[in-house]
Amino acid sequence: xxxSEIRRRRRAIQALGAGGGALALxxxxxxxxxxxxxxxxxxxxxALFVLLxxxxxxxxxxxxxxxxxxxxxxxxxxxxxxxxxxxxxxxALFLLTLSPLGLLPWLPFSPHVDGFLRVTGRAAEVLxxxxxxxxxxxxxxxxxxLATGGLVLLAVVALSAALxxxxxxxxxxxxxxxxxxxxxxxxxxxxxxxxxYLRSHETRHRCxxxxxxxxxLAEVALLSHAEGLVRLLAEVSRVxxxxxxxxxxxxxxxxxxxxxxxxxxxxxxxxxxxxxxLLRNVPVGLAQLDRELRYRYVNPTxxxxxxxxxxQLTDTHWRAALPPQWQQPVGAHLHETLExxxxxxxxxxxxxxxxxxxxxxxxxxxxxxNGAIEGVLAxxxxxxxxxxxxxxxxxxxxEVSELKAALDAHAIVAVTDAxxxxxxxxxxxxxxxxxxRSELLGSTHRIINSGHHPASFFDNLWKTISSGMVWTGEIxxxxxxxxxxxxxxxxxxxxxxxGIPVQYISIRADITERKRAEQEAQHMALYDALTGLPNRRLxxxxxxxxxxxxxxxxxxxxxLLLDLDNFKxxxxxxxxxxxxxxxxxVGDRLLFSVRQADTVARMGGDEFVIVLxxxxxxxxxxxxxxxxxxxxxxxxxxxxxxxxxxxVNVTGSLGAVLFRGQDEREDKLLKRADMALYRAKxxxxxxxxxxxxxxxxxVLSQASLLQDLRQALPRxxxxxxxxxxxxxxxxxxxQEMLLRWHHPSRGIVPPTQFIPLAEQHGLILDIGNWVLxxxxxxxxxxxxxxxxxxxxxxxxxxxxxxxxxGFVDSVRQALQATGAPAHRLRLELTESTLLTDVDETIAKxxxxxxMGVHFALDDFGxxxxxxxxLRRLPLDELKxxxxxxxxxxxxxxxxxxxxxxxxxxxxxGLSAVAEGVETAEQFAFLKALGCDAFQGYYFGHPExxxxxxxxx
Numbered sequence: 047x048x049x050s051e052i053r054r055r056r057r058a059i060q061a062l063g064a065g066g067g068a069l070a071l072x073x074x075x076x077x078x079x080x081x082x083x084x085x086x087x088x089x090x091x092x093a094l095f096v097l098l099x100x101x102x103x104x105x106x107x108x109x110x111x112x113x114x115x116x117x118x119x120x121x122x123x124x125x126x127x128x129x130x131x132x133x134x135x136x137x138a139l140f141l142l143t144l145s146p147l148g149l150l151p152w153l154p155f156s157p158h159v160d161g162f163l164r165v166t167g168r169a170a171e172v173l174x175x176x177x178x179x180x181x182x183x184x185x186x187x188x189x190x191x192l193a194t195g196g197l198v199l200l201a202v203v204a205l206s207a208a209l210x211x212x213x214x215x216x217x218x219x220x221x222x223x224x225x226x227x228x229x230x231x232x233x234x235x236x237x238x239x240x241x242x243y244l245r246s247h248e249t250r251h252r253c254x255x256x257x258x259x260x261x262x263l264a265e266v267a268l269l270s271h272a273e274g275l276v277r278l279l280a281e282v283s284r285v286x287x288x289x290x291x292x293x294x295x296x297x298x299x300x301x302x303x304x305x306x307x308x309x310x311x312x313x314x315x316x317x318x319x320x321x322x323x324l325l326r327n328v329p330v331g332l333a334q335l336d337r338e339l340r341y342r343y344v345n346p347t348x349x350x351x352x353x354x355x356x357x358q359l360t361d362t363h364w365r366a367a368l369p370p371q372w373q374q375p376v377g378a379h380l381h382e383t384l385e386x387x388x389x390x391x392x393x394x395x396x397x398x399x400x401x402x403x404x405x406x407x408x409x410x411x412x413x414x415x416n417g418a419i420e421g422v423l424a425x426x427x428x429x430x431x432x433x434x435x436x437x438x439x440x441x442x443x444x445e446v447s448e449l450k451a452a453l454d455a456h457a458i459v460a461v462t463d464a465x466x467x468x469x470x471x472x473x474x475x476x477x478x479x480x481x482x483r484s485e486l487l488g489s490t491h492r493i494i495n496s497g498h499h500p501a502s503f504f505d506n507l508w509k510t511i512s513s514g515m516v517w518t519g520e521i522x523x524x525x526x527x528x529x530x531x532x533x534x535x536x537x538x539x540x541x542x543x544x545g546i547p548v549q550y551i552s553i554r555a556d557i558t559e560r561k562r563a564e565q566e567a568q569h570m571a572l573y574d575a576l577t578g579l580p581n582r583r584l585x586x587x588x589x590x591x592x593x594x595x596x597x598x599x600x601x602x603x604x605x606l607l608l609d610l611d612n613f614k615x616x617x618x619x620x621x622x623x624x625x626x627x628x629x630x631x632v633g634d635r636l637l638f639s640v641r642q643a644d645t646v647a648r649m650g651g652d653e654f655v656i657v658l659x660x661x662x663x664x665x666x667x668x669x670x671x672x673x674x675x676x677x678x679x680x681x682x683x684x685x686x687x688x689x690x691x692x693x694v695n696v697t698g699s700l701g702a703v704l705f706r707g708q709d710e711r712e713d714k715l716l717k718r719a720d721m722a723l724y725r726a727k728x729x730x731x732x733x734x735x736x737x738x739x740x741x742x743x744x745v746l747s748q749a750s751l752l753q754d755l756r757q758a759l760p761r762x763x764x765x766x767x768x769x770x771x772x773x774x775x776x777x778x779x780x781q782e783m784l785l786r787w788h789h790p791s792r793g794i795v796p797p798t799q800f801i802p803l804a805e806q807h808g809l810i811l812d813i814g815n816w817v818l819x820x821x822x823x824x825x826x827x828x829x830x831x832x833x834x835x836x837x838x839x840x841x842x843x844x845x846x847x848x849x850x851x852g853f854v855d856s857v858r859q860a861l862q863a864t865g866a867p868a869h870r871l872r873l874e875l876t877e878s879t880l881l882t883d884v885d886e887t888i889a890k891x892x893x894x895x896x897m898g899v900h901f902a903l904d905d906f907g908x909x910x911x912x913x914x915x916l917r918r919l920p921l922d923e924l925k926x927x928x929x930x931x932x933x934x935x936x937x938x939x940x941x942x943x944x945x946x947x948x949x950x951x952x953x954x955g956l957s958a959v960a961e962g963v964e965t966a967e968q969f970a971f972l973k974a975l976g977c978d979a980f981q982g983y984y985f986g987h988p989e990x991x992x993x994x995x996x997x998x
Contacts, residue, residue, distance in 0.1 A: 094278060094281075095277070095278070095281055096143060096147070098278075098281040098282060098284075098285055099139065099142070099143040099281065100143060101285050101288075102139055102281075102284055102285050102288045103136060103139050103140050103143060105285070105288035105289060105291070105292050106132055106135050106136035106139055106288055106291075107136050108292050108296075109128060109132045109136075109288070109291055109292045109295050110128070110129055110132050110133050110136055110192075110195070112128075112292065112295045112296050112299050112300060113125040113126070113128040113129035113132070113188075113191075113295055113299060114129055114188050114192065115299065115300070116295075116298075116299030116300070124178055124250070124295075124298060124299075125188075125191075125295070125298075125299055126185070126186045126188070126191040127174055127177050127178055127182070127191075128174060128178070128291075128295050129188060129191040129192055129195060130174075130186070130191040130192070130194040130195040130198075131170055131171070131173065131174025131177070131195065132170070132171070132174060132195070132291070133192060133194075133195025133196060133198070133199055134166070134167070134170045134195055134198040134199040134202055135167050135170045135171045135174070137199035137202065137203070138163045138164075138166050138167030138170070138199070138202055139163075139167050141153060141163050141202075141203065141206060142160065142163040142164060142167065145160070145163070145206075146160070152207060153203075153206055153207055156209065158209040162202075162205065162206055162209050163202070163206055164268075165224050165225070165228070166202050166205075168228050168261070168265065169224075169228060170198070171261065171291075172228055172231045172232050172235055172258070172261065173231070175232075175235040175239070175254055175257065175258055175291075176231065176234065176235045176238065178239075178254060179235055179238035179239050179242055179251070179254070180238065225265055225268065228265050229262050229265045229266050232258045232259075232261050232262030232265060233258070233262055235254070235258045236255045236258030236259050236262065237255075239251040239252070239254040239255035239258060240252075240255045243255060248298070249294070249297045249298075250294035250295070250297050250298040251294070252294075253290045253291070253293045253294030253297065254290070254291065254294045256286075256287075256290040257286075257287040257288070257289075257290035257291045257294065258287075259287075260283045260284065260286040260287035260290065261283070261284060261287035263280070263283050264280040264281070264283040264284040264287065267279065267280035267283070268280050328345065328347060329347060329427075329428070330347060330425055330426060330427045330428075331344075331345065331347045331348025331351055331424075331425070331426035331427070332344070332345040332347070332348060332423070332424070332425055332426075333345075333348055333364075333423075333424040333426075334412070334421060334422075334423055334424075335364060335380070335421050335422045335424065336420065336421045337384065337419065337420060337421060338363075339363060339364045339380060339384075339422070340361050340362060340363055340364070341359045341360055341361065341362055341364065341367070342360065342361075342421065343356070343360070344356045344359040344360070348426055351426070351428075352367045352368065352369075354367060364376070364377075364380065365377070369395065371393075371395035371396060372393070372395060372405075375391060375393040375407075376393075376407060376424075379391055379407065379409050380409060380422060380424075382409070383409035383410070383411050383422045384411065384419060384422060385419075386411050386419055387411070388408075388409065388410050388411065389407075389408070389409045390406070390407065390408045390409070391406075391407055392404060392405065392406045392407070392429060393405055393407070397430075402430075403428070403430045404428075404429040404430045404432075404433040405426055405427065405428055405429055405430075406426070406427040406429045407424065407425065407426050407427075408424070408425040408427075409422055409423070409424055409425075410422070410423045410424075410425070411423075453472075453553065454472040454473065454474065456555075457472075457474065457553050457554060457555060458472070458474045458475045458478055458533060458553070458554035458555070458556065459471065459472040459474070459475060459551070459552070459553055459554070460472075460475050460486075460491075460551070460552045460554075461549060461550070461551050461552075462490070462491075462549060462550045462552070463548070463549050464546070464547055464548050464549060464550075465490075466490045466491065466550070467488060467489070467490055468486050468487055468488065468489055468490065468491070469487065469549070470487070471483060471486050471487070475554075478525065478531055478533075478556060479494050479523070479525050479526060480525040480526040480527050480529075481493065481494075481525075481526050485526075494523040494524055494525070495523070495524065496522045496523050496524035496530055497524070498522035498530070499521065499522065507519070507537070511537050511539045511547065511550055512539070512547060514539050514541050514545070514547060515539070516536065516537065516538050516539070517535075517536070517537045518534075518535065518536045518537075519534075519535060520532060520533070520534055520535070520557065520561075521533055521535050521554075522561075530558075531556065531558045532556070532557045532558045532560075532561040533554035533555060533556055533557060533558075534554065534555045534557045535552060535553070535554045536552070536553045536554075537550055537551070537552045537553075538550065538551050538552075538553070571583065572584040574633075574647070574648040576626055576629060576630060576648070577629055577630050577632075577633035577648050578633070579633050579636075579637075579646055579647050579648045579654075580645060580646075580647040580648075581647060581648065582647065582649050582650070582655075584647065585645060585647035585649070585655050585657065586712055588645040588647070588657055589605065589645075589657050589712045589715070590712060592645075592657050592659045592705075593705060593707045593710050593712070593715075594707060595659060595660075595707075596659065596705060596706050596707040597706070597707025598707070599660065600663050600706070601659070601660045601661060601662060601663055601668075601706070602661045602662055602663065602664075602665070602667075602668035602704050602705065602706050603657065603658055603659045603660070603661060603704070603705050603706070603707075604656075604657075604658040604661055604668065604671070604672045604675075604702050604703065604704050604705070605655065605656075605657055605658075605702065605703050605705065605715045605716065605718075605719045606655065606656040606657075606658070606672070606675070606676065606700055606701070606702040606719065607649075607653065607654075607655060607700065607701045607702075607716075607719040607720055607722070607723045608636070608653065608654040608655070608656065608679065608698045608699070608700050608723075609652060609653050609654075609698065609699050609700075609723055609727070610628075610632065610652040610696055610697075610698050611696070611697045611698060611699055611727075611731040611732060613625065613628075613651075613652035613696070616628060616694060616696070618883065620689060620690075620692065620694070624689045624690055624692075627689055627690070628687055628689060628694065628696065629648070629652065631687055632654070632683065632687075632696070632698075633646065633648065633654070635679075635682040635683060635685075636654060636656065636679060636682070638682060639675065639678045639679045639682050640656060640658065640675060641658075643659060643660070644656065644657060644658050644659065645657040655716075655719075656675070656679075658671070658672065658675060661704075665704065668704050669704065669736060672702050672704070672734070672736065673734060673736075676700050676702065676734040677734075679698065679700065680697070680698065680700075680732065680733075680734075683696055683697060683698050684697070697731060697732035698732065699723060699726040699727045699731045699732060699733060699735075700722075700723065700726060700733070700734040700735070701719045701720060701721065701722030701723025701724065701725070701726055701734075701735050701737065702719060702722055702734060702735070702736050702737065703715055703718040703719045703722060703736075703737040704736075704737075718737045719737065721737060722735040722736060722737040723735065748803065751792075751795075751799070751800065751803060752803055752807060754789065754792075755787075755800050755803060755804060755809060756809065758787055758789070758800075759812060759813060759816060763787055763788050763789060763790070764785060764786070764787055764788075764813065764816065765785075765786050765787075765788055765990060765991075766783050766784070766785060766786070766817065766820050766821070766824070766990070766991045767783075767784045767785075767786050767988035767989055767990055767991065768781040768782065768783055768784065768839075768988060768989060768990075768991050769781065769782050769784055769981060769986060769987065769988040769989075770981070770985050770986045771840070771959060771979050771980070771981045771985075772979065772980050772981075772985050773978070773979055773980075774973050774977075774978070774979075774980075776985070778837065779836075779837065779838070779979060780837055780838040780839070780840055780872065780979070781837055781838075781839055781840070782839075782840040782842075782874070782981065783817060783820075783821050783824075783839055783840065783841050783842075783991075784797065784988045785797055785801070785813070785817060786988075787800055801844075805844050805845070805846050808846070810844050810846050810847060811846065811847060811850055814843065814844065814847045814856075815856050815860070817841055818841060818856060818857060818860040819860050819863070819864070820991075821839045821841050821860075821866075821871070822860040822861055822863070822864035822866035822871065823864045823866070824839060824866075824991055825839050825864070825866035825867065825870050825871060826864045826865045826866040828870075829866075829867065837870070838870045838871070838872050838900070839870060839871060839872065840872040840873075840874050840902060841871070841872070841873055841874065842874045842876075842904065843873045843874065843875055844876075845876070848875065848887060848890065849883065849886075853890060854890055854893050854894060857871075857873075857894055857897070857899065858897060861897065867898070868897045868898030868899050869898040869899075869900065871898075871899050871900070872899075872900045872901065872902055872922070872923075873894070873899060873900070873901050873902070874901075874902045874903075874904040874925070875887075875901060875902070875903055875904060876903075876904050876905055877903065877905065877906065884918075887919075888918055888919060888920070891919060891920050892920055895920040900922040900923075901919070901920060901921050901922055902921065902922060902923045902924070902925055902959070903916075903919070903921055903923075903924050903925065904925045905925065905927045905961075906924045906925055906926060906927060906947060916954060917954065921954075921956055922956060922957060923951070923956050923957035923958065923959050923978070923979070924947065924950075924951045924954075924956055924957075924958055924959070925959045925960075925961050925981075926944060926947050926948075926958060926959065926960045926961060926977070927961060927962075928961045928962025928982075929962075930943050930944050930947070931944065931960050931961060931962045931963060931968060931972070931982075932962060932964075934968055934971055934972065935965075935967045935968055935971050941971070944960070944972065944975060944977075945975050948972075948975050948976050948977055949976075951978075952976065957978040957979060958976075958977045958978050958979070959977070959978065959979040959980070959981060960972045960977050960979070960980050960981070960982075961981050961982065962981075962982050963980045963981065963982030963983075963984045963985065964982050964983045964984050965984060966984065968982075968984070969984060
């Protein structure tokens with residue numbers, strides 16, 4: 047479209063140039079013709095000149111008349127300029143034409159008049175065209191414009207009359223100069239109108255540009271003083287110039303308005319058709335009624351509702367067409383509208399299928415130009431769907447209100463804008479956060495940020511919801527009073543038309559109690575309920591972390607096992623409540639003894655674990671660090687403990703093992719620390735034992751020995767040996783049954799190696815029962831031998847056996863199964879059996895004593911026997927420990943101790959038996975002190991029971 051317009055303009059400019067060029071060539075050709083060639087035409091030229099000038103006058107007058115007509119319709123700056131400017135042009139041209147013909151007696155022809163009128167007319171012409179090109183406004187009415195042009199013309203006439211009587215020669219040079227000046231002004235005006243045409247596309251500027259070209263050519267031709275055909279062509283060129291001026295004025299003042307009028311009529315007709323189309327298809331019913339309420343117009347929509355066509359309803363009364371259900375509400379409002387009142391109302395009616403329908407009606411009075419009401423415009427709109435939607439919306443609003451009420455009653459709700467600024471909160475939000483609503487509105491959720499979550503947590507949250515997705519998760523917030531609370535949060539973004547969230551609604555549920563329960567459950571799973579210290583599970587995690595850290599840093603760590611010495615005695619004497627209180631205090635002191643980075647855990651019972659880290663890269667340095675910590679722990683434990691008003695002293699044994707993350711496993715480390723702990727207890731308790739490979743070898747050897755011991759009894763590797771016990775005459779009165787283990791590869795394993803092992807691992811019960819069975823069987827055999835039927839058999843009973851609930855029944859069963867006499871069986875107890883559960887021990891001894899079984903207290907003097915307990919125990923004899931007998935003849939102190947024990951025994955009515963008698967001097971010394979019986983290598987070594995006869 048733009049390209050075609052540009053081409054059209056180019057063609058117009060090219061045509062203008064071609065026309066001007068052709069006319070210029072034609073003038074040049076005419077000037078070049080010889081006089082003889084155009085001499086036949088010379089006689090007719092004056093008449094043609096007059097005719098062409100009258101034609102120019104006519105065109106100038108038409109221009110003025112057209113401008114006058116244009117100013118009658120509307121104010122136009124161009125029309126005013128043309129009317130004021132071309133009135134003197136037409137007048138000067140008229141005078142210039144009639145004056146040479148002698149038709150104006152008051153204006154006789156002269157060269158001065160001819161030159162003045164020619165220059166004046168052409169100057170008015172070119173200046174007017176320049177003013178139009180420059181869009182110089184002339185805000186005058188048409189009469190004022192005509193009067194202005196007339197005044198200019200009168201001035202020209204007056205000056206012309208004055209010049210008619212001028213006798214001076216004609217100013218040829220002046221006229222020549224003015225002619226070229228006018229030609230230049232024509233050129234400038236032409237260029238200006240061409241530029242205007244290129245900018246505004248107005249046809250008048252193209253015509254005015256052509257007029258300037260033709261007028262300029264005519265002026266140039268006249269300046270050459272050519273006569274004949276050239277002058278004729280100049281006059282023709284001026285006629286063309288006036289034609290183009292008139293065409294430009296006509297186009298702008300007459301043709302263009304009429305074109306716009308036709309365009310407006312076409313637009314109005316098109317709009318009317320669009321209006322008719324709209325009225326036919328608009329989804330509302332329209333009706334125009336006159337004052338008698340007869341239809342003047344009904345659109346198809348309303349006619350369809352009335353089951354008719356618009357043409358049928360024209361000139362019919364409104365009641366004749368409206369359904370009965372419409373007439374009552376519509377009739378009342380129609381009459382109100384005829385009184386000048388605009389009304390709007392809604393009504394309900396039944397549809398064709400009996401379904402309820404709803405309509406909205408608007409009645410508008412139509413007024414004439416004088417304001418009188420001449421009819422009614424009625425607009426009917428079907429509101430059924432809207433009413434249905436309204437009711438559904440009301441129902442939805444009700445449901446939403448109920449949901450909101452339920453949500454507000456059970457959830458914590460907040461609404462924010464796209465920037466996270468809080469715009470609404472419910473009461474539960476204020477209650478849980480302890481902020482007033484006024485403090486929350488306008489703030490962001492930073493006001494309740496607890497600092498519990500890292501910044502990345504909220505970055506991920508915002509990334510999710512800003513992309514339009516729902517976020518759910520658990521958040522820890524801080525209330526105004528500083529308390530923390532947990533909420534399970536769902537944040538729902540509301541996305542706008544541009545796909546960007548415009549607000550967010552956050553729905554929260556208070557899960558503080560649940561989180562607290564989870565934390566408590568987690569604490570219970572990882573921490574000891576009594577002391578609050580890490581339990582075995584958490585300790586394992588901490589130990590693995592310490593092993594990994596030591597591997598990275600190259601520093602040694604250490605694992606320490608602490609076991610309280612004789613804790614069971616405290617539990618038995620003071621009660622478990624006080625024992626628990628003691629464990630709690632021990633845990634506190636252990637925490638005080640180590641660094642914050644170290645771990646103190648409770649394994650169970652009275653056993654604690656300490657994990658130390660960063661002790662140093664050297665083994666010696668690390669070992670010294672462990673010893674320093676151990677000494678601090680022992681120092682802390684050495685301070686008395688206060689338990690319910692009682693002062694209790696406690697010691698602890700520690701086993702420790704170093705590690706540096708080289709394929710170390712926590713179970714292996716615990717095993718090694720336990721080995722070290724076992725050695726610490728074996729070495730006298732209340733000390734530290736640091737694990738070394740030799741200890742592990744000893745433990746492994748002990749484990750191997752234990753494994754073999756488990757099979758010793760089933761494989762018949764155990765045997766009884768007997769050692770005689772004699773009276774003061776040296777006669778055998780009893781045999782002590784001593785257990786020996788005949789190992790196929792180890793040889794004879796002494797009791798000191800395997801008996802403690804059997805007691806520690808519970809094997810002593812089966813072994814002890816076997817010894818009882820064998821001893822009772824031997825007693826039964828002795829009853830058939832007169833030389834041994836009066837012997838008694840002594841059997842050692844361990845603490846573990848005596849504590850066993852079935853011990854009494856085991857003894858009874860052995861006696862009954864073998865038929866051995868109970869009064870010949872003597873059970874030897876150690877002083878360690880009297881340390882705990884003395885009453886239970888006495889009860890079991892009394893029950894066995896009732897069967898006839900006798901008791902002896904072995905190794906007397908090495909333990910902590912209470913004299914009150916000795917008085918209560920149903921004992922028959924005390925056995926003086928061999929440690930007092932060995933130097934009894936050389937060490938006066940041992941002699942005094944032996945004498946004291948024998949005296950005590952006699953005082954209690956018991957028999958005294960000396961162990962470890964190996965020389966005649968010892969025998970004689972003890973016999974002199976009044977000792978009742980003796981046992982030792984001096985009287986015989988332990989022998990297998992089958993060879994007991996040799997000892998008789």
